[in-house]
Amino acid sequence: MPPFDGAGAFGLARYRPGRSLLHLLHPAAKALALAGLLAAAIVAPPPSELAALFLLLNVALLSWAPSALPSAYRTLLALAPFLLLLVAIQSVGVPSVRWGARLPLGPVVLFGGELASCVATLLRYADLVLLLGLWAATSRLSDLAYATESLSAPFARLGFPSRAFSLAITIALYFIPLLGEEAERLRKSQAARGLDFRPRGLGLIRAVRAFLPLLVPLMVLALRHAENLARAMEARGYSSGGTHTRLAVHPVRPADVLVPAVSLLLVPLVLLDPFRNVDSLLRSLAL
Amino acid sequence: MNARKIAVAGALGAVAILLGATPLGFIPWFSGASITIMTSPVVIGAVIEGPVVGLVVGFLFGGFSFLHAAGLFGPVGPTDALFLNPLVSVLPRLLIGPIAWLVYRAIERLGVPVALVLAGIGGSLTNTVLVLGVIGLFKLASWAVLGGIAIVNGLPEAAANAILVLAVVAAWKRIEYGRRRGARLE
Numbered sequence: 001m002p003p004f005d006g007a008g009a010f011g012l013a014r015y016r017p018g019r020s021l022l023h024l025l026h027p028a029a030k031a032l033a034l035a036g037l038l039a040a041a042i043v044a045p046p047p048s049e050l051a052a053l054f055l056l057l058n059v060a061l062l063s064w065a066p067s068a069l070p071s072a073y074r075t076l077l078a079l080a081p082f083l084l085l086l087v088a089i090q091s092v093g094v095p096s097v098r099w100g101a102r103l104p105l106g107p108v109v110l111f112g113g114e115l116a117s118c119v120a121t122l123l124r125y126a127d128l129v130l131l132l133g134l135w136a137a138t139s140r141l142s143d144l145a146y147a148t149e150s151l152s153a154p155f156a157r158l159g160f161p162s163r164a165f166s167l168a169i170t171i172a173l174y175f176i177p178l179l180g181e182e183a184e185r186l187r188k189s190q191a192a193r194g195l196d197f198r199p200r201g202l203g204l205i206r207a208v209r210a211f212l213p214l215l216v217p218l219m220v221l222a223l224r225h226a227e228n229l230a231r232a233m234e235a236r237g238y239s240s241g242g243t244h245t246r247l248a249v250h251p252v253r254p255a256d257v258l259v260p261a262v263s264l265l266l267v268p269l270v271l272l273d274p275f276r277n278v279d280s281l282l283r284s285l286a287l
Numbered sequence: 288m289n290a291r292k293i294a295v296a297g298a299l300g301a302v303a304i305l306l307g308a309t310p311l312g313f314i315p316w317f318s319g320a321s322i323t324i325m326t327s328p329v330v331i332g333a334v335i336e337g338p339v340v341g342l343v344v345g346f347l348f349g350g351f352s353f354l355h356a357a358g359l360f361g362p363v364g365p366t367d368a369l370f371l372n373p374l375v376s377v378l379p380r381l382l383i384g385p386i387a388w389l390v391y392r393a394i395e396r397l398g399v400p401v402a403l404v405l406a407g408i409g410g411s412l413t414n415t416v417l418v419l420g421v422i423g424l425f426k427l428a429s430w431a432v433l434g435g436i437a438i439v440n441g442l443p444e445a446a447a448n449a450i451l452v453l454a455v456v457a458a459w460k461r462i463e464y465g466r467r468r469g470a471r472l473e
Binding site (some may be wrong): 003029038042072074075078079082083086089125128129132133136145161164165167169170171173174175176178179180183193197198202204205207208210211212214215216218219220222225226227229230233234244 | 288289290291292293294295296297298299300301302304305308309311314315316322324327328331334335339343346347350356357358366367368369371372373427428443446447450451454455458459
């Protein structure tokens with residue numbers, strides 16, 4: 001079993017420090033804008049709107065977080081084999097896209113419509129990866145907790161534990177490196193006692209039992225840390241009700257309203273298919 | 288939610304994320320196949336502290352797999368593309384904890400060890416059935432293939448999760464079960 005490092009795994013999170021419009025956006029506004037753009041990428045009719053979004057995201061990444069662009073493309077490259085299989089399943093041989101010119105590709109003959117559908121599916125996935133890459137490059141992991149609390153605050157009146165929810169996310173993010181170190185310490189100490197993590201034969205129970213001396217102490221340690229933390233919180237007077245203060249406060253500025261509003265408006269806009277004339281032109285060319 | 292529930296949700300959420308980000312969450316089996324055990328912290332949270340804690344840990348697990356699929360936490364595998372859809376990666380994971388808790392409460396009177404095993408199986412199968420079900424509804428794979436995955440992968444995973452849930456909760460709550468009941472020091 002190779003050594004692992006929880007802190008190291010999360011050191012790979014893609015935040016790139018900066019002072020751009022996106023970096024300075026309120027975490028909740030950024031999360032709303034992300035949700036709007038994700039929805040737009042999922043519902044956009046193919047392929048012109050998806051291609052426009054792809055171009056826009058590349059320009060945004062180049063402008064605001066250029067160093068994040070290679071890692072986004074590396075991810076796309078890693079996903080490529082499965083994506084190609086997926087587009088083949090979803091697009092090739094589907095009656096609704098069997099239109100247009102026949103394109104012989106070795107032993108296979110593709111229709112223009114099938115090719116267009118393949119390109120659209122690939123663009124949709126590329127848009128999702130670039131979009132999340134852009135968000136991660138301009139957001140700290142701690143922004144997740146802030147955004148969750150701000151966005152779920154209206155539901156607190158209905159009994160939703162928005163502050164508790166956000167605090168649990170914050171605790172999880174701070175516990176990951178700590179538990180990563182504990183896991184590595186446990187792995188080394190169990191290996192020193194002669195524990196072998198390699199699978200032996202087909203036995204499922206045997207495979208799981210080999211990992212129990214590592215997983216059970218790790219989870220019990222996590223629960224013990226949680227209990228100590230809970231005692232410390234209660235000793236300091238923490239209560240889930242009442243008002244609380246924050247160490248970092250993000251004031252809401254006009255851009256924090258404008259950016260998510262524009263991105264959420266994109267969803268009905270792409271559904272109206274503003275580039276349908278371009279799509280028709282491409283379709284006639286394919287025919 | 289009191290301080291204890293919040294802290295347990297955070298700690299087990301961290302365990303779920305750590306299992307997904309490191310080889311710890313993938314128990315190697317045979318011929319390169321591995322069993323994933325990321326649902327066990329969700330079930331453990333639900334059984335120990337209730338369905339809301341299970342829901343929060345499930346949200347952290349699902350949110351992590353969504354962000355991980357986009358390559359935000361290191362290298363991705365080819366099948367991670369499926370988890371770029373939050374309906375596949377996040378939504379099914381929210382239900383693991385509440386369903387495992389329901390199974391545990393329904394069977395608790397027959398004996399806590401039995402209830403823990405069945406809660407582990409229930410939580411894991413909820414994950415398998417809902418994730419594969421949403422993939423099938425989006426027509427990302429054929430139902431025949433998904434059925435095969437559910438049997439070949441889902442059932443061993445359910446068994447592995449059941450063992451882990453029983454071992455961890457029994458160790459935490461000092462429940463005696465099976466032949467080995469620990470050393471008697473007195």
